[in-house]
Amino acid sequence: MLASAAGHEAGERGTSAGPYGRNYLLGLFAGDDSGFRGVGGESAAVRPLGELDDPRRRILIQALAAGFFSSAGNAAAQLFGKTPGKLPAGQSIYRVSGRVTVNTQQATLQTRIVPGDTVETAPNAEVVFAVAEEAFLLRGGSRMVIEKPPSGLTTALRLVTGKVLSVFGRGRPTRIVTATSTIGIRGTGAYAETDPEQTYFCTCYGIADIAANNDPSSRETVSATHHDKPLYILAKGKTGASIRRAPFISHTDQELALIESLVGRTPPFVFPMDTYNAPRRDYP
Amino acid sequence: MRRGEIIPSGSRTRSVIGPLAPAACSTGNTGWRELGAVAAGLALLAGASAPARAAGYSEFLDSIEFRGFRAEASYTSDDNVTRAPSGDSLRDRILGVRVSAAGVIPLSTRTRAAVQGFAGTQKFGTYTGLSNNFIGTQGDFFFRSSGEFAAATYGAFVRTAKEEYDSNLRDGYRHAFGVTVLKPVTDRIQLSGALARNISDGKSTVFDQSNTSLRGNADWSLGRWDTVYLGAEFRRGDTVSTGRQTLALVDTADVIVQDDAFNDTTRFAYRFEARTWLATLGYNRAFGERHSLDVSWRRVQSMPLHPPGNASASELRYVVNQFSVAYLARF
Numbered sequence: 043m044l045a046s047a048a049g050h051e052a053g054e055r056g057t058s059a060g061p062y063g064r065n066y067l068l069g070l071f072a073g074d075d076s077g078f079r080g081v082g083g084e085s086a087a088v089r090p091l092g093e094l095d096d097p098r099r100r101i102l103i104q105a106l107a108a109g110f111f112s113s114a115g116n117a118a119a120q121l122f123g124k125t126p127g128k129l130p131a132g133q134s135i136y137r138v139s140g141r142v143t144v145n146t147q148q149a150t151l152q153t154r155i156v157p158g159d160t161v162e163t164a165p166n167a168e169v170v171f172a173v174a175e176e177a178f179l180l181r182g183g184s185r186m187v188i189e190k191p192p193s194g195l196t197t198a199l200r201l202v203t204g205k206v207l208s209v210f211g212r213g214r215p216t217r218i219v220t221a222t223s224t225i226g227i228r229g230t231g232a233y234a235e236t237d238p239e240q241t242y243f244c245t246c247y248g249i250a251d252i253a254a255n256n257d258p259s260s261r262e263t264v265s266a267t268h269h270d271k272p273l274y275i276l277a278k279g280k281t282g283a284s285i286r287r288a289p290f291i292s293h294t295d296q297e298l299a300l301i302e303s304l305v306g307r308t309p310p311f312v313f314p315m316d317t318y319n320a321p322r323r324d325y326p
Numbered sequence: 327m328r329r330g331e332i333i334p335s336g337s338r339t340r341s342v343i344g345p346l347a348p349a350a351c352s353t354g355n356t357g358w359r360e361l362g363a364v365a366a367g368l369a370l371l372a373g374a375s376a377p378a379r380a381a382g383y384s385e386f387l388d389s390i391e392f393r394g395f396r397a398e399a400s401y402t403s404d405d406n407v408t409r410a411p412s413g414d415s416l417r418d419r420i421l422g423v424r425v426s427a428a429g430v431i432p433l434s435t436r437t438r439a440a441v442q443g444f445a446g447t448q449k450f451g452t453y454t455g456l457s458n459n460f461i462g463t464q465g466d467f468f469f470r471s472s473g474e475f476a477a478a479t480y481g482a483f484v485r486t487a488k489e490e491y492d493s494n495l496r497d498g499y500r501h502a503f504g505v506t507v508l509k510p511v512t513d514r515i516q517l518s519g520a521l522a523r524n525i526s527d528g529k530s531t532v533f534d535q536s537n538t539s540l541r542g543n544a545d546w547s548l549g550r551w552d553t554v555y556l557g558a559e560f561r562r563g564d565t566v567s568t569g570r571q572t573l574a575l576v577d578t579a580d581v582i583v584q585d586d587a588f589n590d591t592t593r594f595a596y597r598f599e600a601r602t603w604l605a606t607l608g609y610n611r612a613f614g615e616r617h618s619l620d621v622s623w624r625r626v627q628s629m630p631l632h633p634p635g636n637a638s639a640s641e642l643r644y645v646v647n648q649f650s651v652a653y654l655a656r657f
Contacts (some may be wrong), residue, residue, distance in 0.1 A: 122546070123514025126475050137513070168550075291615060299475040300513055308473045312436050 140167025537563020
């Protein structure tokens with residue numbers, strides 16, 4: 043039994059009041075004699091929220107019903123993580139940390155992201171989200187525009203600055219525009235970092251047609267199964283040589299597996315290249 | 327002592343009480359020669375795939391995916407290098423260096439093998455007889471059912487290493503084999519476990535040991551560059567404790583030999599069966615993808631399985647605390 047509209051709203055957002063349920067909480071905070079008698083008993087001194095005479099008590103109950111336990115759950119998930127799976131319909135963001143905005147509005151787990159939106163992250167922030175069949179991990183200090191798709195393309199991305207790991211639905215042509223390159227891809231996992239001087243682009247798997255923005259003669263098609271040919275695309279390279287080989291940096295197979303799982307897929311490889319971002323001590 | 331090998335392990339043999347082993351044992355110089363050989367081996371492994379591809383000599387070599395070198399420099403404070411009850415425990419500081427090179431051989435979509443060569447040295451500040459050089463190799467076989475995020479990776483491994491100490495009795499070989507499992511639980515927590523049989527074959531019988539260990543480990547990522555790890559391990563089998571002669575230790579030990587690693591006074595190495603718990607708490611802070619700093623605390627507690635009638639197990643138990651700081655790099 044929910045005693046207020048606020049409680050209903052909180053319930054619809056998936057708020058949990060824990061093992062005792064909301065009746066217990068309302069009973070506990072409604073009056074001096076409510077206490078444990080409120081647990082599952084019809085005789086509990088539970089009064090509808092509107093009948094509570096003390097406004098402070100009402101505020102407390104509203105706060106509890108609306109967010110306390112939800113926040114605790116979110117905090118636990120933030121701290122210990124969660125097992126990634128396909129996002130439920132209507133949910134775009136899987137994880138957000140630090141200051142992240144969508145169209146300049148602070149992003150939360152409830153924020154929807156759709157084509158036409160601009161996602162920005164502050165330094166040290168990060169957001170993991172999905173749009174239709176595509177999923178992204180946008181690192182700190184990034185600005186990405188998910189453009190409304192022109193005809194024939196499912197998705198078009200413009201990575202103005204920063205770093206993004208992306209996976210795209212198989213057989214769906216997509217275009218990524220960065221500061222120095224334009225990349226057409228199909229059924230691909232890809233990682234890109236861009237600034238005004240150069241773009242780092244790794245075709246983690248799939249096919250990518252890569253072209254330097256300032257040098258039409260620098261073009262390359264990469265068909266990769268597992269990070270086979272990362273590239274730098276330079277803003278001011280020599281004509282015909284604006285695309286160079288690059289090392290494998292700054293993204294992991296576990297991250298690819300994570301974002302693929304948000305859209306109900308698994309990456310084509312079975313073994314991750316390296317689980318960790320950094321060297322670790324071995325147990326001999 | 328090398329990390330993770332606080333308790334020397336090896337196979338059981340007959341009971342022996344005897345003096346120091348003959349001085350005809352190899353010395354640290356041999357160890358350095360061995361290290362040179364391993365360094366050459368590591369370099370060979372590092373370059374194996376490229377020349378093989380270039381020359382097309384061998385499909386097998388061509389199939390090895392070289393995974394680079396790793397290096398580790400560590401400083402450890404150990405409050406009980408003798409592994410002895412409190413009256414006989416000695417403290418020391420250890421500087422260590424370890425390098426390794428690894429390669430992966432894909433066998434099928436869901437299976438692969440890995441090979442690793444490693445070598446290193448440990449220098450003790452005070453009890454230099456414990457300083458040692460080691461070289462070894464490890465082979466792993468892995469199975470993973472799919473690329474799903476939470477899919478477990480199962481493995482089996484075999485490892486062998488040769489150790490040369492600045493003293494003589496501990497020189498020998500150390501072997502291990504076992505099974506492993508690794509499973510991401512959430513996007514921040516990963517669990518791993520291992521069941522292993524450890525065997526060591528020392529120059530002296532007292533350092534011929536064996537034990538079985540069960541280990542669990544949890545990695546908790548606080549962020550992209552910060553990881554806290556917690557490990558627990560139980561070992562049952564032989565352990566060696568060095569101390570002055572006591573009736574209780576003599577009655578407990580299967581083998582007793584005068585230990586040549588300590589020259590401050592006459593100390594004896596006692597081998598006996600024990601149950602041993604190891605707990606590790608560590609923090610890894612990465613500086614980019616190729617460098618990290620690792621700080622860890624390890625506590626070891628060992629109790630004899632068969633204490634004599636004239637002493638309780640708690641009188642013979644020993645406790646070790648190790649604090650380590652390590653800088654790690656891969657290239």
